[in-house]
Amino acid sequence: MSQGLRAILEAVLFASPDPVSTGQLQTILEEVAPAEITEALGALREEYEKQGSGLTVLQVAGGFRMATRPDLHPWVKRLAKTRPARLSRPGLETLAIIAYRQPITKAEIEAIRGVLVDAVLRTLMERGLIRILGRKREVGRPLLYGTTRTFLEYFGFQDISELPSPQEIEALVSSRQGDGTGETGGAGA
Amino acid sequence: MVYQVKLPVFEGPLDLLLHLIRSNEIDIYDIPIARITDEYFRYLHAMEELDLEVAGEFLVMAATLVYIKSRMLLPAHPAADGDVTEEDPRTPLVDMLLEYERCRAAAETLGERENRQRLFFFRSIPLEAPPGGGPLEVSLFDLLAAFRDVLQRVSDAPALILHPRPVTTAERMVAILDRLTTDGMMTFDALFAQAVSRVVVVVTFLALLELLRQGTIRVEQRIPFGEIVIVGAQA
Numbered sequence: 001m002s003q004g005l006r007a008i009l010e011a012v013l014f015a016s017p018d019p020v021s022t023g024q025l026q027t028i029l030e031e032v033a034p035a036e037i038t039e040a041l042g043a044l045r046e047e048y049e050k051q052g053s054g055l056t057v058l059q060v061a062g063g064f065r066m067a068t069r070p071d072l073h074p075w076v077k078r079l080a081k082t083r084p085a086r087l088s089r090p091g092l093e094t095l096a097i098i099a100y101r102q103p104i105t106k107a108e109i110e111a112i113r114g115v116l117v118d119a120v121l122r123t124l125m126e127r128g129l130i131r132i133l134g135r136k137r138e139v140g141r142p143l144l145y146g147t148t149r150t151f152l153e154y155f156g157f158q159d160i161s162e163l164p165s166p167q168e169i170e171a172l173v174s175s176r177q178g179d180g181t182g183e184t185g186g187a188g189a
Numbered sequence: 190m191v192y193q194v195k196l197p198v199f200e201g202p203l204d205l206l207l208h209l210i211r212s213n214e215i216d217i218y219d220i221p222i223a224r225i226t227d228e229y230f231r232y233l234h235a236m237e238e239l240d241l242e243v244a245g246e247f248l249v250m251a252a253t254l255v256y257i258k259s260r261m262l263l264p265a266h267p268a269a270d271g272d273v274t275e276e277d278p279r280t281p282l283v284d285m286l287l288e289y290e291r292c293r294a295a296a297e298t299l300g301e302r303e304n305r306q307r308l309f310f311f312r313s314i315p316l317e318a319p320p321g322g323g324p325l326e327v328s329l330f331d332l333l334a335a336f337r338d339v340l341q342r343v344s345d346a347p348a349l350i351l352h353p354r355p356v357t358t359a360e361r362m363v364a365i366l367d368r369l370t371t372d373g374m375m376t377f378d379a380l381f382a383q384a385v386s387r388v389v390v391v392v393t394f395l396a397l398l399e400l401l402r403q404g405t406i407r408v409e410q411r412i413p414f415g416e417i418v419i420v421g422a423q424a
Contacts (some may be wrong), residue, residue, distance in 0.1 A: 017312050058309065070308035077310075087303060089296065090200055096295035112288055115201035115246050125330070155299060156306045164298050172294040176211075 005032060005040045006047070010066075019063030019153060061152035061159070084127060094120045095129060099151070099163055103133045103144035121145065129154060202250030203289040205232060210286070217286060220279055222261055226254040257282060327408045327417055332377075335417050336394050339381045343390050356389050361396035369406065369421045377408070377417035 012020060012028060025037050041064055045057040058067050068076050087095065094117050097109050109117050124130045128150040135141040152159065164172075199205040209228050210217055233251060236243050260278035368375050380397065384390045397419070400406045407420050 014312070065311060067309040067311050070305075073308040073310065083307075086307070087300070089300075092296035092299050092303075093200070093292055096299050097292055099299075100295065112285075112292055113201060114203035114250070114285070114289060115244070154306065155302045156309075164295065166291075169291050169294050169298070172298065173290050176294065 005029070005036065006044050009037070009040055010044055013057065013064060013066040016065070019060050019065040021063040024063070058156070059158060060156055061149050088120075090115075090117070090120045091123060095124060095147070095151070098124075098130055098145050099147050099160065100166075102146035103136070104146075105136055105142040105144055107142060109145075201244075202247050203286060204293075205229070205247070206250070207286055207290055207293075217283060220283065222254065222258045222279060226251075226258050229254055253282065327410050331410070331417065332397075332408065335377050336390075339378070339384075339390055339394075340387060343381070343384060343387055356392045358392055358396045358399060361393045362400055365393075365396060365400060365419070366405070366421075369419065374418055374420045377419065380419065 008029065009025070012025070022034065022037070026034060029037060041057060047053075048055050048057065054069055054072055056067055056069050058065050090113075093113055094109060097112050098104055101108065106117060106121060109121075121130070128148055130145050130151065131148050133144045133146040136144050147160065151157075157163065199208065206225070206229065209215075209225055209232075210220065213224075213228070215221065215225070229251060233243055233247060236247075257278045365375075365380065380393060381390055384393055397406075397408075401408065404422055407422050409418055409420065410416070411418060
């Protein structure tokens with residue numbers, strides 16, 4: 001069965017444009033134990049590696065998806081006509097605040113960044129990286145924002161707990177102190 | 190002789206202040222407010238001389254700095270209960286700067302992840318939903334995106350309008366309902382097929398939103414990324 005199972009998983013992952021969740025795999029392969037599925041996915045990835053295949057299997061946002069090997073990107077890149085641009089610095093900063101502080105209002109984000117974020121929020125919404133979670137129970141009932149599954153997929157996180165911990169961020173901050181001239185606000189805008 | 194001044198672009202007042210503090214190797218917990226305020230103003234003036242628009246938030250921070258500076262000059266006056274330990278007027282600003290610095294670091298790690306992640310490519314051709322899967326829900330954002338497309342098309346098409354007759358939302362609502370009673374459904378694009386001007390497009394879209402709000406009609410998509418279809422609510 002394991003040979004056949006591997007082929008089925010390969011076919012399913014190939015056919016799906018989105019990551020396939022373990023729940024979905026379970027529905028497709030109802031008679032197979034979850035552990036067996038995970039094992040077969042691991043075997044598939046190893047097989048690709050051993051054959052020197054151009055493909056690999058990634059685990060993201062609670063699911064699995066097929067992807068091209070990262071070192072082949074110079075070639076695959078030529079095939080892709082348009083790709084969404086890299087996020088700007090304001091975009092990344094706003095997204096970072098939302099990711100760590102969700103649910104959070106626009107005013108709260110602006111208090112941390114010290115600038116207005118209307119345009120940035122619109123862009124992040126359009127790219128599906130954030131969504132409205134509801135309204136805060138306070139005067140004006142402001143909208144609350146949070147990250148989406150697309151956010152996890154875009155950054156290759158399996159879930160939100162994979163974000164660097166506050167301690168790791170703190171360590172990064174202190175490692176930066178003292179070389180203020182090296183990194184100004186050049187990028188972005 | 191022409192001087193070229195190159196100023197780094199700052200995302201906001203906090204970004205600029207952090208830069209001033211770090212590049213002058215100042216202890217963030219003991220900021221010489223007078224000196225930093227001077228440097229801050231020097232930068233604002235440079236921006237003005239270069240005809241760069243100084244955003245409002247930069248001015249708010251300038252006012253904050255001046256306020257802190259004045260507070261520092263005043264002797265700490267004992268509170269009513271005789272408690273002389275007053276908060277350092279710089280504390281709120283320092284907290285904001287530290288918080289913003291963490292945000293910047295977090296953004297940096299996200300940026301690095303983004304770069305690594307962009308080396309992977311995925312299949313992106315959407316599968317057609319299997320028949321019988323039922324219509325898909327259309328969100329307000331899908332509608333707005335479709336609406337923007339229509340507006341773009343309209344502005345490109347030259348039209349000669351002789352006597353613009355005012356169009357009303359009510360009129361367009363009736364037109365949509367008439368069409369639905371005869372045909373049972375219509376596509377989002379068909380809705381705007383005869384709209385000659387942006388005004389008509391906008392009014393028609395408002396009519397659509399109003400009908401949706403009333404619950405008289407429904408919008409749905411038969412396949413992912415397919416056409417948006419309008420149907421009567423009871424259909």
